[in-house]
Amino acid sequence: MKPVTLKEIAEKLNISVTTVSKALKDYSDVSPKTKALVKELAATLNYTPNSFAVHLRTKESKTIGLVIPEVVHHFFSNVIKGIISEAEKEGYLVIILQSNESYELEKKQIELLMSHRVDGILISLANGTADFKHLNAVIEQDKPLVMFDKIAKLVKCSKIIIDDQKAAYIATQHLIDTGCKRIAHFRGPLLPQNSIDRFLGYKKALLDNGMEYDPNLVYLNDCDENSFDDGKMNAAKLYKEHNDVDGIFINTDMVAIGAISEFNRLGVKIPEEISIVGFSNWFMSSVISPTITTIDQPGYAMGQTAFKQLYKEIKAHKNNVAISPEIIQLETALVKRESTKN
Amino acid sequence: MKPVTLKEIAEKLNISVTTVSKALKDYSDVSPKTKALVKELAATLNYTPNSFAVHLRTKESKTIGLVIPEVVHHFFSNVIKGIISEAEKEGYLVIILQSNESYELEKKQIELLMSHRVDGILISLANGTADFKHLNAVIEQDKPLVMFDKIAKLVKCSKIIIDDQKAAYIATQHLIDTGCKRIAHFRGPLLPQNSIDRFLGYKKALLDNGMEYDPNLVYLNDCDENSFDDGKMNAAKLYKEHNDVDGIFINTDMVAIGAISEFNRLGVKIPEEISIVGFSNWFMSSVISPTITTIDQPGYAMGQTAFKQLYKEIKAHKNNVAISPEIIQLETALVKRESTKN
DNA sequence: CTGAAAGCGCTTACAG
DNA sequence: CTGAAAGCGCTTACAG
Known part of the structure; x- marks a missing residue:
């Protein structure tokens, strides 16, 4: 039929x-x-x-593209959900592509989306991305582009972010306030802006409190991902190298959970011997033992906001209205739980 | 430009x-x-x-639709990932829609996808879905349709599933083999086929082992979702009503984690006083304390298989080849961990 | 209030 | 080897 x-x-x-x-x-x-x-x-x-005929005439596809580093991820699934639900309200469909933290893939997928003539693109950068030609090409073609969470400061487009530096500062300050004297940091991979900002917030909190900043207490991941095993490995290393550390600010809850699992295995008491603050407020951090003090990162709201901004730009573009890029910062909050004192 | x-x-x-x-x-x-x-x-x-022009001529959109109950879900994110990665190999794009476990939404979204002229549809049913007109409409329009995980036996299309009944049987048998004498079941919501099948496997294992089947030991959820809180509530109820129960087979890991959290709070020792087997092998079940014995459900592979089958049917349809629906069963495995004895 | 015509950007059967 | 023409299914400016 x-x-x-x-x-x-x-x-x-x-x-x-x-x-x-x-x-x-x-x-x-x-x-x-x-x-x-x-x-x-x-x-x-x-x-x-027939939507193809309509689109061919109207030059609108009522479809947007979404490129994220990893689908299987609590934060990003929440972002996806926020985007999809907001898009639905405006009658937009969402094509989802995964970059697997790879620059090559990301580039290819942007091209795919461009050739499918989506009305706009939403992207959270791969950790491996350091070159932004593919994104600037989107902008040059006059296609609305909005970045969220993992952004590139150098690309001239709207961005939905949190204040990573401030959030990291608050997290570190909480460790200091609860009595930690020597605080380490698991900073994750080297490149992404939010790794950098969280690190800077950590460092600033130490210095503002008159504490020493010791580069040896900053642990990097081996690869571009933030995994459970990174947490285990770095915890084991820290335990050997710096037994005097009594607090860690960890880049991501997933890594924090790995670290906790290792400390549990080693018989290190949390928070008595070592306090831990994570980042993201991943659901699991409220359920693991001990529950994890962390920074709540509003994934769902970020997805919604990102779509709304993109939609605004799509409409403006359609009406030939120039629009200048916006930077929207979403609020975060410190969630106190068992992995830090009182 | x-x-x-x-x-x-x-x-x-x-x-x-x-x-x-x-x-x-x-x-x-x-x-x-x-x-x-x-x-x-x-x-x-x-x-x-221009893809619209191409599609208008060729009647192919190189796009498929995916409808799932919930994006923020470990199993489903893995399925999504499997689908996306397989689709990419064939140059297909995936539009993802979420039904939120609601029949109304699911129906609306199927219609949306149909009007967007996707080449085929992949769906895992909402728990609330009991009427299948919207799916039969897809089949009548000759649009390839493949169901996975949460399926309807009555709809004539290909299905990718696991043998829920067998897996549940193995899970329950494991409880029996490790010494449990009185085994309860948290079966989740009433409607979905996999809830039914897991329940049947549980019951069959009891009867095959000459144990009594007691309907009072089967706990339903209040609503159509499987949440952490369902686990907590049902565990609390079970603890009050049936103190003699020494094993539970739980429908889903998320619920099992809730139950474990409640038992931990109540001071009930796992597995000494009560053994628990979950279902799904959600990543967290290997990390929580105690780690959870569970059934590994191959989400990623299910996504891949579902896309492959759909692709096969899209190609057949294009070449006007009739093709009869297939039922593909994927293997599951019991993963033994700390929540059951030895 | 209704309709003929042009055109969106392609692909393909056909003619030369 | 090259190209004119038809047509996919719509929308919209224009004429009447």
């Missing part, structure tokens, strides 16, 4: 395709009687417009 | 659009010289075909 077309409806009703099209769209210059007739037949025939 | 069209290339080269189109697609009846010229210019102009 083939989809019904305007032409078929027109033929059955003995009127023109033009009139059918207008009737369906409630143009004011069609008689109520004709409208009723057309709508009724369209309904019984289960007519739905 | 507007996207380049075939016409523009043709004009610059003083040849016809037809020839440009053919050259780009390596038709054998175009001279190598022309081909080279065309390809070079296309590359420098950054030409990409």
